[in-house]
Amino acid sequence: MNGTRIRVLSVFGTRPEAIKMCPLALELAARPVFESMVCVTGQHREMLDEVLSVFGVTSDWDLDIMEERQTLSGVTSKILTRLGDTLEQAKPDVVLVHGDTTTTFASALCAFYQKIPVGHVEAGLRTYDRYSPFPEELNRCMVGRLAEYHFAPTAQNRANLQREAVQGRIFVTGNTVIDAMKYTVNDRPFACDALNRVDFSRPVIAMTCHRRENYGQPMEHIFSAVAALAHAHPEITVVYPVHLSPVVQEAAQRNLGGAENILLTAPLDAMDMHKLMNRSLFVMTDSGGIQEEAPALGKPVLVLRRETERPEAVSAGTVALAGTERDVILHMAEELLCDRARYDAMAHAVNPYGDGHACERIADALAFGFGLRAAPPEEFSA
Numbered sequence: 001m002n003g004t005r006i007r008v009l010s011v012f013g014t015r016p017e018a019i020k021m022c023p024l025a026l027e028l029a030a031r032p033v034f035e036s037m038v039c040v041t042g043q044h045r046e047m048l049d050e051v052l053s054v055f056g057v058t059s060d061w062d063l064d065i066m067e068e069r070q071t072l073s074g075v076t077s078k079i080l081t082r083l084g085d086t087l088e089q090a091k092p093d094v095v096l097v098h099g100d101t102t103t104t105f106a107s108a109l110c111a112f113y114q115k116i117p118v119g120h121v122e123a124g125l126r127t128y129d130r131y132s133p134f135p136e137e138l139n140r141c142m143v144g145r146l147a148e149y150h151f152a153p154t155a156q157n158r159a160n161l162q163r164e165a166v167q168g169r170i171f172v173t174g175n176t177v178i179d180a181m182k183y184t185v186n187d188r189p190f191a192c193d194a195l196n197r198v199d200f201s202r203p204v205i206a207m208t209c210h211r212r213e214n215y216g217q218p219m220e221h222i223f224s225a226v227a228a229l230a231h232a233h234p235e236i237t238v239v240y241p242v243h244l245s246p247v248v249q250e251a252a253q254r255n256l257g258g259a260e261n262i263l264l265t266a267p268l269d270a271m272d273m274h275k276l277m278n279r280s281l282f283v284m285t286d287s288g289g290i291q292e293e294a295p296a297l298g299k300p301v302l303v304l305r306r307e308t309e310r311p312e313a314v315s316a317g318t319v320a321l322a323g324t325e326r327d328v329i330l331h332m333a334e335e336l337l338c339d340r341a342r343y344d345a346m347a348h349a350v351n352p353y354g355d356g357h358a359c360e361r362i363a364d365a366l367a368f369g370f371g372l373r374a375a376p377p378e379e380f381s382a
């Protein structure tokens with residue numbers, strides 16, 4: 001520690017980590033007790049830079065590692081090599097990482113190699129299937145072993161960590177994504193012009209699909225279901241901002257590119273994405289973050305995966321697992337479109353993931369951990 005200030009280095013590299021870490025970086029920077037520093041790995045480039053600009057966060061270090069069609073070992077080894085130098089320069093008292101990406105795991109390992117304590121934001125999510133999501137499930141398990149501070153969004157996440165007997169201290173904080181939505185959800189026009197031309201008085205379905213375990217046949221099945229849905233229901237518009245992964249771009253263009261009522265766009269900035277969800281009838285996605293955001297907006301979600309590490313909104317009835325089989329997805333989407341009672345049963349706003357104060361709790365927990373606060377923060381409870 002530098003006098004009474006705690007040197008905190010937040011390290012993140014992809015779009016979802018940035019959306020969930022920027023509000024925390026801003027909270028830490030606003031408190032005199034912290035010296036807040038940010039290192040981006042650049043695992044994503046355009047999709048990361050867009051988020052930094054939405055939140056007005058600038059990085060102190062940029063490892064700039066992204067390559068087209070990068071591999072998991074390529075990303076891991078570049079971060080291990082380049083972050084080591086940054087840690088030597090920054091000399092943080094604690095390194096914060098987020099979630100379950102390759103940036104998360106490699107950065108936590110790198111900090112551990114220099115015996116710097118790691119704080120894991122969004123700790124304790126589990127499917128207990130090592131290949132789904134892949135490689136995220138084992139990334140977050142391994143970070144659970146490495147970290148000394150575990151910021152669990154929900155009580156269920158804490159219970160998962162307790163079962164694994166992780167070392168260090170667990171704090172239940174809520175998810176910082178709900179804090180992020182205070183910055184992003186508003187009534188202004190879309191920055192993406194194509195969205196300003198969509199007729200939202202008719203049913204609009206927002207969709208995303210990008211996960212590695214869905215590459216290949218599952219993604220083909222998902223896209224086939226969406227194409228059939230759009231064909232059978234000319235009154236709807238499906239809006240799909242396509243992830244920049246060349247694998248996803250190619251499959252999306254080939255399967256969905258020709259349909260009149262399917263709008264494929266470039267990735268949206270976070271404000272546009274949240275506004276799009278807010279104005280849509282429902283959401284179809286394999287994303288993690290969107291499963292947390294849409295319920296807060298009162299929008300039903302069909303999850304295009306076999307399982308989820310976010311069961312809280314499934315229990316609350318606003319999220320349903322649709323899997324990756326064409327006919328099941330089509331049936332469940334048609335139910336939401338055509339069965340009013342089914343729709344109403346799912347379309348209620350719930351906030352099992354946070355109350356918008358997660359960043360304050362994490363900052364308080366860190367201050368407590370370093371002896372600069374007498375008591376831990378009050379826990380988030382839904």
Ligand code: UD1
Pocket residue numbers: 014015016043044045046047048067068069070071072100101102103134135136210211212243244245246
């Ligand atoms: C990564 C995370 C995943 C997360 C997702 C969020 C891992 C293993 N996976 O997966 O957990 O859900 O981010 O979106 O960490 N690309 C660009 N520009 C960008 C971003 C990506 O061109 O701004 C392209 C590049 O060709 C890159 C490819 O997308 O090689 C894949 O990116 P990568 O980060 O490896 O995997 P994601 O599928 O994005």
Ligand code: UDP
Pocket residue numbers: 015016019208210241242266267268269270271273274286287288289290293
């Ligand atoms: N998102 C965005 N623009 C898009 C698609 C998604 O800003 O075009 C946001 C989304 O609202 C959520 C986050 O990106 O906050 C989720 O990222 P992603 O689905 O890429 O990753 P995951 O959460 O599955 O790891």
